[in-house]
Each structure stands twice: as structure tokens, then as C-alpha cells.
Amino acid sequence: MEPIIDGTEEGDLSNLTPKLPEYRTYTELRELGLRIYKQVWKEFYEWEQRECQQIIHALAGRRVPGEKEKYNKMIDRLLDSGALQDSEMQIDSENPNQPLLVVTQYDAEDRGISYQLEMEEISVDPTFEAHPPYESCPPINQSVRLKVREAVDFIPYGDEENFPVMEYLDQFQSFAWEEDFDPDSEMIQIETVRRLHKTWDISIKNIDRMRIFPKPLRESYNEGLLWERFQRDFLRWPGGTEDDMEEACSEPAADDLLARLSSVLGTFCSNLNCLRTLCTTHSSLHPQSGSFGGGRPKVTNQSIRLSEGEPCGEECFRLTDESYMDKVYWENKSDLETLRTILSISPDLFPCRLADLCFKPCREVFVQRSHIYPDHMVYDDDPTDTGDTENHTKNNKTRRKARKPRLKFEEDANHSLYVPLAPCNHKGPCEKERCECYRRERHCQLACRCGARCDPENVCPGFARSAMQGATDDPCINTKLQRNYTKAVEIRRADYGLGAFAVQDMELGDFIGDYVGNMLTSGDVENLDPVIKHNGRNYFFEFSGENTEEMLDAAPVGNATRFLNHATAELANCEARILLVNGEHHIGFFTTKAVARGKELFLWYGDSYWPDKGDNLEPSSD
Ligand SMILES: C[S@@+](CC[C@H](N)C(=O)[O-])C[C@H]1O[C@@H](n2cnc3c(N)ncnc32)[C@H](O)[C@@H]1O
Numbered sequence: 030m031e032p033i034i035d036g037t038e039e040g041d042l043s044n045l046t047p048k049l050p051e052y053r054t055y056t057e058l059r060e061l062g063l064r065i066y067k068q069v070w071k072e073f074y075e076w077e078q079r080e081c082q083q084i085i086h087a088l089a090g091r092r093v094p095g096e097k098e099k100y101n102k103m104i105d106r107l108l109d110s111g112a113l114q115d116s117e118m119q120i121d122s123e124n125p126n127q128p129l130l131v132v133t134q135y136d137a138e139d140r141g142i143s144y145q146l147e148m149e150e151i152s153v154d155p156t157f158e159a160h161p162p163y164e165s166c167p168p169i170n171q172s173v174r175l176k177v178r179e180a181v182d183f184i185p186y187g188d189e190e191n192f193p194v195m196e197y198l199d200q201f202q203s204f205a206w207e208e209d210f211d212p213d214s215e216m217i218q219i220e221t222v223r224r225l226h227k228t229w230d231i232s233i234k235n236i237d238r239m240r241i242f243p244k245p246l247r248e249s250y251n252e253g254l255l256w257e258r259f260q261r262d263f264l265r266w267p268g269g270t271e272d273d274m275e276e277a278c279s280e281p282a283a284d285d286l287l288a289r290l291s292s293v294l295g296t297f298c299s300n301l302n303c304l305r306t307l308c309t310t311h312s313s314l315h316p317q318s319g320s321f322g323g324g325r326p327k328v329t330n331q332s333i334r335l336s337e338g339e340p341c342g343e344e345c346f347r348l349t350d351e352s353y354m355d356k357v358y359w360e361n362k363s364d365l366e367t368l369r370t371i372l373s374i375s376p377d378l379f380p381c382r383l384a385d386l387c388f389k390p391c392r393e394v395f396v397q398r399s400h401i402y403p404d405h406m407v408y409d410d411d412p413t414d415t416g417d418t419e420n421h422t423k424n425n426k427t428r429r430k431a432r433k434p435r436l437k438f439e440e441d442a443n444h445s446l447y448v449p450l451a452p453c454n455h456k457g458p459c460e461k462e463r464c465e466c467y468r469r470e471r472h473c474q475l476a477c478r479c480g481a482r483c484d485p486e487n488v489c490p491g492f493a494r495s496a497m498q499g500a501t502d503d504p505c506i507n508t509k510l511q512r513n514y515t516k517a518v519e520i521r522r523a524d525y526g527l528g529a530f531a532v533q534d535m536e537l538g539d540f541i542g543d544y545v546g547n548m549l550t551s552g553d554v555e556n557l558d559p560v561i562k563h564n565g566r567n568y569f570f571e572f573s574g575e576n577t578e579e580m581l582d583a584a585p586v587g588n589a590t591r592f593l594n595h596a597t598a599e600l601a602n603c604e605a606r607i608l609l610v611n612g613e614h615h616i617g618f619f620t621t622k623a624v625a626r627g628k629e630l631f632l633w634y635g636d637s638y639w640p641d642k643g644d645n646l647e648p649s650s651d
Contacts, residue, residue: 058231066217066241073266164185165185166583171303181198181205221241233247287374328377506606509617516531516541517533518542519532530627541603545588546581546587548580602620
């Protein structure tokens with residue numbers, strides 16, 4: 030038997046039943062929900078049709094008097110389906126210069142009736158040259174990881190006969206326009222929820238129980254239809270009220286520190302190269318380097334205790350010995366919970382900081398941290414190396430078959446300085462004696478924040494000192510990239526499609542920009558896909574170092590650097606350098622000689638880029 034609505038639990042109908050005694054079961058409630066849903070649906074689409082008509086009318090040019098009547102008459106004749114079943118159109122061959130279109134329609138007995146249609150001639154300025162067809166490329170200022178799309182968004186070059194449409198479509202499973210999220214239906218659902226909740230006093234929980242929407246309204250404080258709605262701008266329409274539904278999104282409990290922080294910072298990326306919201310660079314594959322940089326502890330208690338610095342007093346954690354390890358007892362369990370939460374966010378936070386946050390002596394927090402993370406639990410492997418990455422790589426590998434020619438960063442006599450190095454993994458600042466980066470003149474200067482593992486708080490006292498000193502007169506080359514000290518370029522037609530031209534005089538060593546694109550994790554990429562084959566433009570840039578093989582594709586997203594064309598090594602006036610910035614590899618383009626304003630910028634793409642043609646492509650000399 031259908032359960033009667035419970036009047037005791039949260040989200041019950043005890044307050045509803047007196048108002049609406051007929052709604053006593055969830056089936057009845059669902060019928061009410063569906064009724065409101067249909068009502069909103071109808072209102073929305075009636076409004077949308079009217080609204081669209083108005084917009085289209087507003088866009089139309091001025092009408093010639095009588096034109097409408099003439100047009101209507103003609104349409105009536107054309108649509109007279111009793112007499113005519115088919116039609117064809119042709120230009121009047123006797124009068125090719127006359128802009129006249131003859132429409133002939135045929136009836137079932139093949140009798141044709143012809144109409145002449147007046148046409149408006151639009152002449153195009155003969156000096157106007159249409160822009161060559163280009164694939165879409167939204168601008169980005171840092172590389173991103175695009176999801177591997179299984180649905181095709183649109184068919185590029187669909188109107189060009191020689192584009193292999195079917196070969197292109199074969200790569201996808203479905204059409205995005207058939208599947209993707211529909212903002213209209215989200216608005217209709219939200220308005221239905223609002224009416225049920227506000228007008229009919231039905232709780233969010235009971236609305237969920239009606240099971241009329243495809244996804245739950247409130248899966249958690251940051252999941253579900255209600256939460257998603259507040260992440261977007263909302264279309265205003267007369268039937269929908271943009272009001273207080275936000276309050277229906279539940280907040281994490283007051284004492285759930287981790288959840289509260291996540292709800293605030295969930296979309297904020299704390300990676301030093303990012304520091305922005307809704308990052309798609311770090312959080313998708315490496316969630317721990319996104320929101321919180323937390324994850325597993327990397328620093329042992331022993332190293333913390335022996336780290337550089339003077340004890341702050343007799344009770345300092347630096348003076349903790351074994352005998353003290355079982356003498357710390359915190360009566361209030363919530364103190365320990367707070368410490369655990371802080372450590373789950375930042376597992377290597379120094380005891381002095383922990384002491385401030387927990388209102389406890391540093392020695393006590395140190396001992397408690399040692400219990401939570403005993404030294405045998407502290408690994409020195411790469412915490413960002415998750416199974417996710419592996420899966421992603423595997424997926425890519427199965428999807429991708431052959432190696433594409435790509436712009437490749439190769440170690441040779443001229444470029445050996447710029448082969449990427451793994452971040453230094455030692456305590457303190459880089460030193461001549463021990464650092465490979467120093468030997469190869471790739472060291473981080475003190476004021477530069479290179480080296481993901483060089484944790485300023487715990488293991489790199491040199492960092493803290495240098496940071497206070499501010500930038501040096503001769504800052505590390507990374508700062509040009511970090512601060513975006515680029516020289517302006519203009520993108521315009523060149524000998525090989527579009528090219529990048531100097532807008533101002535440039536000197537040797539000027540920074541042009543950071544080559545950004547879609548970050549691919551696998552060294553293997555798909556067969557030259559039909560779009561590249563068709564338009565002949567390849568935006569892959571691969572670089573491989575000691576432990577890295579990374580690839581950027583600036584075809585789907587990019588910035589001005591994607592337009593630097595190729596020239597031989599002698600004629601090129603720019604070069605690519607691999608920089609290690611806060612532990613991430615970047616490809617910076619720099620001038621290798623002075624470039625006068627108005628001149629095109631060229632890069633030597635490397636031998637592997639032109640597998641068929643060899644390196645004999647030269648730019649024009651002017
Ligand atoms: C990274 S894109 C450079 C920008 C490109 N010109 C555009 O319009 O987008 C590389 C492509 O440009 C063209 N290209 C660049 N340099 C060239 C050269 N020296 N000779 C012939 N084609 C070149 C090739 O189609 C190549 O795949």
C-alpha cells in the first residue's frame with residue numbers, strides 16, 4: 030500500500046496536509062508536481078515563441094509598402110498543395126544579368142506553373158577579401174585540459190565538398206546538440222521547484238521524492254540541480270522569479286570545517302600559476318593541486334623537528350624527544366578534529382602555524398601530528414600521480430593510434446639550456462654544488478618562485494627570506510612569463526595563412542608569449558585527424574625532458590603564439606624555451622635577434638614537424 034506521507038521527518042508534509050488534505054500520498058503529490066511542471070513548461074514556451082518573434086522583427090530591415098501583401102499572396106499560391114506537389118528553381122537563362130528567379134512548381138500530372146520572384150541584388154565591395162575559413166579557437170591565457178569529447182559539437186568545413194565529413198564523424202559517438210544540457214529545461218525545472226516550494230510549501234526533500242526531474246535537487250551542499258543553477262547566470266523571463274531559492278541550497282554544518290572550506294574554496298585553484306576560480310588546468314586531473322594542494326604528507330616529523338631555525342623556548346617542538354611523545358593528551362576531542370581537518374587540507378603545515386590555528390603549544394601539535402602522520406606514512410613520491418592520470422592516459426592511448434608530426438622541442442647544441450628539468454627536491458635554495466639546474470644555468474633565482482617541491486613554509490627558508498627582499502634587478506626569466514611581460518604582436522595575413530607581426534621594435538630576448546593550448550598527457554596522439562589534413566595546419570607542440578613527455582595542442586584553444594610561422598633555423602627570429610614555472614613546464618617564445626616593427630615573427634619548428642617536406646621551407650625575405 031502507498032505509504033502515507035510521514036509527518037515526523039525533515040521535509041515532511043505535516044504542514045501541508047492541513048492546507049491540502051487531499052495530498053496524502055507521494056503518488057498524489059507527484060501528480061501535483063507534474064501538473065505544475067506542465068504549467069510552467071507551457072508558460073515558458075509560449076513566452077519564448079513570442080519573445081523570439083519580437084527579436085526577429087526587431088532585426089528585420091525596413092519594409093517597402095505593400096511588400097507584405099505581395100509576399101503573402103505569393104506564399105498562398107506556392108502552398109496551394111491541392112494543385113502542386115513539387116517545385117524547382119532556376120535562374121532565367123535568357124536574362125542572366127537580370128536578378129530574376131523563376132520558380133516552377135509541378136502538380137501530380139507534371140504540369141508546371143512558373144512564378145517570377147523579384148530578387149534583391151547585394152553587391153560586395155570587390156576589394157573585400159573574405160577571411161579564410163578557420164576552425165573555432167577560443168582565446169585562453171593558460172593551458173587547459175579539455176575533456177575528451179564523445180559527442181561532436183558541430184561539423185567543421187561542412188559546406189566544403191572535399192572535407193571527409195563521415196571520416197570526421199566516425200571519431201565521435203553522438204551529436205552534442207542531441208544530448209547536451211538544455212538551459213531552457215533547467216529554467217523550467219527551477220521555476221517548478223520554486224512554485225512547489227514557495228507557493229505550495231513542499232520541502233525540497235519531498236519535491237525530490239516526486240521523481241519528476243532527471244537529477245536530484247540537492248545531492249550535497251555543492252551538487253544537484255539547485256546548486257548548479259546558482260553557478261550560472263539565469264535568463265529572466267516573466268514566468269520565472271529570480272528570487273530566494275538560494276536559501277534552499279543547504280549549507281554544510283557549522284562544525285564541518287572541511288566541508289565549509291570546500292564550499293567556499295571548491296572552485297578556487299590555489300596553484301601558484303593559477304590562483305583563480307573554476308580552473309580547468311589543475312583540478313581536473315590533479316584535484317589535490319587544485320582546490321587545496323593537500324593530499325598526502327610529504328615531510329616527515331623528523332625533518333620538521335630538525336628543520337633550520339632556533340627553538341622558540343624550552344617548550345618548542347624542536348626540543349621534543351621520544352619521552353614526550355606519549356605525554357600529550359587533549360581532553361576536548363574537537364581540538365583533535367580541528368587539527369585533523371587542518372592537516373587534511375595542508376598536511377605539511379609547520380607546527381608554529383598549526384599552534385596558531387589550534388590555540389595549542391607548538392610541541393603539542395607536533396606530537397599530535399606525529400600520531401596522525403607517523404613517519405612511515407610519509408612518502409616522497411609524487412602525490413599528484415593518481416590513478417586518474419593513469420586512466421586518462423590509458424584512455425588516450427587506446428583512442429590515439431599514430432604519432433602526428435608536431436612542433437618538437439629537441440635537445441641540440443643550441444637548445445640544450447632549455448631542456449626541461451624536474452623540479453629540485455631538496456631543502457633550501459638551489460646551490461651551485463648540488464643542483465643540476467645551476468650547472469645548466471636554469472637555476473631559480475632567489476626571488477623566483479620556481480620549484481613545486483620547494484615548500485616555502487617548511488623546507489625552504491631561503492625562499493621566505495628572498496621573498497621579503499622582493500624582485501631582484503635581474504629577475505629570473507620566469508618572471509616575464511609569470512607577470513606576462515609580453516611584446517605586442519598583431520595577427521594578420523602572411524605567406525602561410527595568418528602570421529604574427531611585431532607591433533613595436535623588439536630586442537633580442539624579448540618575450541612574445543606563453544604557448545598555450547589543450548594539454549595532452551600521452552605522447553601518442555591520434556592519426557592526423559581529418560581537420561588537420563583538410564586545412565593543413567598543425568598546432569601540436571611536444572616537449573620531452575628527463576621525466577616528462579608533454580604535448581600542447583593549440584588548435585582548439587590558444588593565444589597569439591599559435592600564429593608564429595616556421596622558418597629555417599638561420600632565418601627564424603624567435604625560439605621556444607621550456608621554462609619550469611612553479612613546477613610546471615611552459616613553452617615561452619623569445620626573440621633571438623632584434624625584430625623591427627611590422628616584421629613577421631618566425632620560429633624554427635624542428636625537423637620532426639615536416640616529415641614529408643624536410644626543413645627547406647623559408648619565409649619570404651621582406
Ligand atoms: C602553428 S600554425 C602557424 C599559424 C598558421 N599560419 C595559421 O594561419 O594559423 C602552423 C601551420 O602554419 C603553416 N605554416 C607555417 N609556417 C609555414 C611555412 N614556412 N611554410 C608553409 N606552411 C607554413 C602550416 O600549415 C603549419 O601547419
